[in-house]
Amino acid sequence: MAQNRKHLANAPDASDDPPFDLPEAVREPELGPSLSSRALQGAAAPPYLSALNPEQRQAVEALDGPVLVLAGAGTGKTRVLTTRIAHILASRKAYPSQLLAVTFTNKAAREMKERVGDLVGGIVEGMPWLGTFHSIGVKILRRHAELVGLKSGFTILDTDDQIRLMKQVIEAAGLDKDRWPARQLAGLIDGWKNRGLTPDKVPAGEAFGFASGKGAQLYAAYQRRLKELNACDFGDLLLENLRLFLEHPDVLADYQRRFRYMLVDEYQDTNIAQYLWLKLLAQSSPNLCCVGDDDQSIYGWRGAEVDNILRFEKDFPGARVIRLERNYRSTGHILAAASGLIAENKGRLGKTLFTDGHMGTKITVIAVWDDEEEARAIGDDIERMQKDGQRLNEIAILVRASFQMRAFEDRFITMGLPYRVIGGPRFYERQEIKDAIAYLEITANPANDLKFERIINVPKRGLGDTSVKRLHELARAREMPLYQAAQMIVETEELPGKARHSLAGLVANFERWRGQVGHMRHTELAELILDESGYTAMWQADKSPQAQSRLENLKELVRFMHEFDSLEGFLEHVSLVMDADQAGDGERVSLMTLHAAKGLEFEVVFLPGWEEGLFPHQRSLDESGQAGLEEERRLAYVGLTRAKRIAKVSFAQNRRNRGLYQSALPSRFVDELPEAHVEVLEAKLPFGGAYQNFAGPFGRSRFDDVAPFEATYETPGWQRAQERTKTRARDEWSPAKARKARRPTTIEGELVAASSGAPAFRPGERVSHQKFGAGTVADVDGNKLTIDFDTAGRKRVVDSFVARG
């Protein structure tokens, strides 16, 4: 390795991007084998290669021509990608700047950068074309912006801005904005852009769905507005690239020559626009290597086209397909269960994972009464494992939909079990962060109308719709940005005195702040702006429970800005990278959606909520039929294959969904698991107080009259799940009887809880909780308290964890 590093360090200056339009002959890296590489050739394979298994090695060494690496879950996909990059560089096939490596997320790009860096040393700094589709798209677009009707400094709209702009477009077209919501139009346009469709290419039939056929016109109008604002939305970053390439073959040819080797991560997630983009670039010298797994394609609903990966061999004639099937992550039973399940899917390229490791324990399936009991059972399970030395960081609960998380959070809070939610609302998506960024953005770039509109009346400064409308009229008439219009309008009598005064104040503030750019540290300036604008004060005055954490977030934002050396640098980063690392310290159980879990792995994985309608989700079936079902099944596959050692599936017979308590059938996926690898568990008796709903202080519950389950639950999965419960009961099993039998336990549980000596609390009392600290009791419901915590916000907790004072 050390040898290798040295060798690479001697390569031509990595950061030296060959001038773009240099003739081919000059740019050609005339790198005869260096002394060290010749020495290496005489030796055995470089160490980075010998660490690979034969298939991985094949995937790394097949450098020329199109290659599809079908990398099953846990087969070392990232290792192959990074080693391949290292190999290309080490064998001097290309300069770092001639490698194109695309990922979907910034996180993946970052990881790849790091891992390549580990392999080859700092040379990766010279890989300017390693990034997300979008970041690379921006880079290209900024170089040739004029060719597609933009200026190089164009701004990138986030979703909020996009919706705001679309609202304006809809209203400008004289349409009722309530009847035709901007959100829906945004969805349509996004979909078209994902498919590489410009307004003129939108199929007539589809455009008809919106505003009685005006869909495509609105799309066109929206695009015009974007150009006027010198702005792009995310979809444009690729779409405009396509246009650039198609309308300017010379530009395309330059990039084709430049990118000698191309690598694509998660190819199964590419949409049509991305596919077209790759296809154009790969046209002349298709050293294109795509890595992916058709079985893990779970983003069809946002435009990903599984077909891209299924068709690879046809799209790129002569393509080699290399399968990575040796799994290094999971035990035999887990792999077999996952493989058995996914085998139900029709449209697959097909691969079978195997492991040299142990069979391990079978995956388990358990039926629980309802979502509350599910959370309770899993919570208890985790506590037990924790006692046996299982680290919480290695435990995850993967749910289909985020509303399922609440039951777990409630339960874990009550238990005092530390957890973290992954993939919740992102840092940059929070209101306070977006507002703050809007202030910073306008300071740097006053022409950003949408950002200006965002904060013109935040905090409230008496500039309502009417004033904003005036501003718009003026800006339109003079064809100038809103900000400039504001500067102008305050010199006139157009606005009522109060509004005029406060707008003048705002403009004066921005002018002063802008004067400070470059004279003051950008972090200090940010603090100054947040302060002087009254934005911080607004949240300080807010007495809602989240206000405190919003202020924390603002501080965090400023802290984060330290990593950049200028305001502009920070803003450029922010516009693309809607992604900040969640500070995740300490031992915690992870709670996330199945989608968020892709690419992660845990020792222990809980898979709750395997019920028809929830998983597979009804909506997915309704909207996409068989394809939807298969995607849901892939989601199940992704979930199972996250587990290294233990996977536990559960389903509830009743679930509180939208305020409604409804009975549910076990998911068909439960029955599709191969029996040989599954152990059906009984729900433990006594039910740990699970039936509070039935035997609270009010005796019989409304659920007592629900029809007997036997009538409804006849699937093999259900029967299997019930089998042992039946034997246990030594009597003919019936839900009613079972419930009756359990009732005393429950009552006991209630009694124990009620008589545990916990003092009754009253609303308004000051209390403290071991986990959340001090707070004020807002409401008392039996032994459950609702408390407004000073820092943690409003939570429901059990009184036994609460002390006075």
Place this chain on the structure above:
DNA sequence: GTTCGCTCACTTTTT
């Protein structure tokens, strides 16, 4: 212009 209260919807989510 702001605030309150009603209605509606509610899978998954990156850039």
Place this chain on the structure above:
DNA sequence: GTGAGCGAAC
């Protein structure tokens, strides 16, 4: 059951 968003009343 809950939160967001919008319209009507202050």
